[in-house]
Amino acid sequence: MLIDQIRADLTAAMKARDTLRQRTLRSAIAAVQEAQVAGDAATTLDDDGVQAVLKSQVKRRIDAAEAFEAGGATDRAADERAEIGVLEAYLPAALTSDELEAIVSDVFATHGFASKADMGTAMKAVNTEVAGRADGRAVADLVKSRLA
The missing domain is CATH 1.10.10.410 (Arc Repressor Mutant, subunit A)
Incomplete structure (x- = not known):
């Protein structure tokens, strides 16, 4: 499953001391866990559900990067865009x-x-x-x- 791959990649990022990937993947795992317990009953998301959560996380980061750029915080915008790159690796390729x-x-x-x-x-x-x-x-x- 996709969430298992993300967890394995988090472990690899921790061993490699890759703080960007660690921060991003921890955030993604937390968002997936939050989605699983949202609503009346807890559920386990399939790969499509995990991808939907990741897409929403990418959208949030795009919005944040635009807001940071508008506010003149280009370094923070660059961090958001780097996190987008990490998350997009787990999503299907976008259509041209x-x-x-x-x-x-x-x-x-x-x-x-x-x-x-x-x-x-x-x-x-x-x-x-x-x-x-x-x-x-x-x-x-x-x-x-x-x-x-």
Whole structure:
């Protein structure tokens, strides 16, 4: 499982005295554990659930890096971006814009979406194909531009 790999990598980072990886992986493990106990009953997350938590952690770090850059703390922004790199190693490779456009084109050709009324159905169909390998905002913008 993915969480087991993260824990093993944390141990390796501790042995190598890699403080960046240690800090990042500890944070990721804590976020996964928090997600497992959130809600009415404790659950064990599968790899998809762990990846969803890691994606949210990446998004938080992106937002933090942008805020630090806006505030002039470029060194803190660089730390956040370095942590993003560590976390992204555990996520599936992101689609390029050309690959995303090809997927959207295929879905539109298959289902024949044409009007803005099809937005929800089109988004659901595209997101099924994309499977979390692209930013939701980029997908929504592309689908919306095709339906306009």
